[in-house]
Amino acid sequence: MxxxxxxxxxxxxxxxxxxxxxxxxxxxxxxxxxxxxxxxxxxxxxxxxxxxxxxxxxxxxxxxxxxxxxxxxxxxxxxxxxxxxxxxxxxxxxxxxxxxxxxxxxxRQEKQWIYQRELMLDKVLQSSPQALVLIDSNNHVVFSNHSAKLLFKCEQKLEGLTRYELYAFGSEQIQNAMEAGRDGLFHLKHAHSNDSQLKQDDEAQTWHLSTGQFLLNNHSHRLYIFKQLTRELSRQEVAVWKKVIRIISHELNNSLGPMSSMLHSGKILTQNLDEPRLGRVFSTMQERINHLNEFVQGYGKFAKLPQPKLEVIDWLSLLNSVKQEWVFSIEGDIPNFECFADRVQLEQLLINLLKNAHESGSEAEQIKVKIEAKSQGTLLSVSDAGKGMSEAVMANALVPFYSTKASGSGLGLALCREIAEAHHGQLSLHNRGDGKTGLVVQVFIP
Structure with missing residues (x-):
């Protein structure tokens, strides 16, 4: 039945x-x-x-x-x-x-909510400065973001490529880091920068790789997260220097004030004495106090750089203003486009770079300033025909207090970098190629 x-x-x-x-x-x-x-x-x-x-x-x-x-x-x-x-x-x-x-x-409501969250998550991951690569158990890339394409210098989508096809686009350092399969730092030479349109072939970059393995749709996947630490480490280093400078400036100011007051009192008390040597002593002391004041004020500019007050830059007016103090020639035409920056800080940056160019041993007529319009901002270049920089000097040129000049403060280029980064831009140094001697300093302002 x-x-x-x-x-x-x-x-x-x-x-x-x-x-x-x-x-x-x-x-x-x-x-x-x-x-x-x-x-x-x-x-x-x-x-x-x-x-x-x-x-x-x-x-x-x-x-x-x-x-x-x-x-x-x-x-x-x-x-x-x-x-x-x-x-x-x-x-x-x-x-x-x-x-x-x-x-x-x-x-239905939960599915719609999850879909909206997926859209938001995808937007966040695609715009993240960290490079993300997800590889499945068959060694195929199933997800990557825009930063990953820049890291691997690949024009096409990474999805669908095998792990080994992916290695063909990247450098040997990336391959070694991924094959190691553990979290850690690695150094990348000749890396493409996704922070600006500057070329950074002369700078080694520090990256951190973080990996994780998990199940997705009952299949094992491995996620690789690449984070660039070069600028972060530089910012931490500069922050330490700024703190040291503020402490030194505070102590010097505490001493210079009483010294100036005592010097003034000494001049009043001895003005009726007929002793020419006292005049020389007081003059020397006043000169040294003035020098220390200038010293403290110069370092204060670096330690307490204000936030940029953005305005449209009139490049022709700005360059003509700087030309009153320094001799240089303008390379190419000045593009007709809008650039928003702090005019005072930008003028200080140009003055520092031109001062360095004149002190490089280059002839004045060989010092050139070039302004280019890029898709994401403005590229300002200052070049000279001096001796250029060795690798050791270039590695430390942007460190505060570092200088190869006997009377240098070591803050010129450091202040220039601070100004560039205050505008969310970047500064880089390059020795001139094509058989030419000299240095090119490039500043990118987004």
Missing amino acids: KSLTANLSTRHKLQLATVLSVVLALVPVLLVLGASSTLSLISLGLAVVSAWFVSGLITQPVNSGIKALETGLLNFKDGEFSSLLAYSEDDELGRLCHTYNQTAEQL
Whole structure:
């Protein structure tokens, strides 16, 4: 019996049960009444047909509700939550369909919320300065962001590439770091900078690689996160120097004030004495105090650089103003475009770079200033024809207090870098190529 009803629907099973119940109830009645066999068969036939038809009508809504539930659950399986059930009878099946509709509505809202979060997460990851690469268990890249394309210097999408095809775009240092499979620092030479449009081929960059393994859709994946630390380490180093400078300046100011007051009192007390040597002593002391004041003020500019007050820069006016103090020539035409920067700080930056260029041993007519419009900002270049810089000097040139000049303060280039980074830009140093001697300092202002 069980095998006979195994393939029947619930509705047909109910109809069959109703027909059997009618037959079982009618047969004893016909036997008691002593009806003829022909009449009994006709009665049984009519009863079976009637029972089947009536039970079909009664179970039709139930059958529709069950089919609707089945369709809805299949939609759930496919991740579709927008379809609702129309069955609304006030019975157990109706309440079940109502619960289904409530669940579908809640799941639909949660799916929409998750979708919005995925869009936001994708936007954040794509705009992140950290390079992200996700590789599946088959060694294929399944996700990467824009910074990863810049790191690997790849014009096409990284998704779909194998790990080894990815290595072909990157440098050997990146490959070694990824193959090591652990968190740590590595140094990247000739790296592409995603912070500006400056070329940084002469600067080694410090990167940190963080890796993690997790299950995604029941498959093992490994995530690689590359973070550039070069600028962060430089900022930390500059912050330490600034703190040292502020402490030194504070102590010097505490001493210079009383010294100036005592010197002034000494001049008043000895003005009636006919002693020429006192004049020389006081003059020397005043000269040294003035020198120390200038020293403290110069370092104060670096330690307490104010936030830039942005305005549209008139390059021709700015260059003409600087030309009153320093001799140089303008290379190429001055582009007609808007650049927002702090004019006072930009003028100080130009003066410092031109001062260094004149002290490099270069002829004045060989010192050139070039201004270029880039897609993401302005590139300012100051070049000379001096001796250039050795690798050791270039590695320390931007460090505060470092100077190769006997009377240098070591703050000229450090202040220039501070001004550039205060504008969210970057400064870099390059020895001139193509057989030419000299140095090129490039400042990118976004």
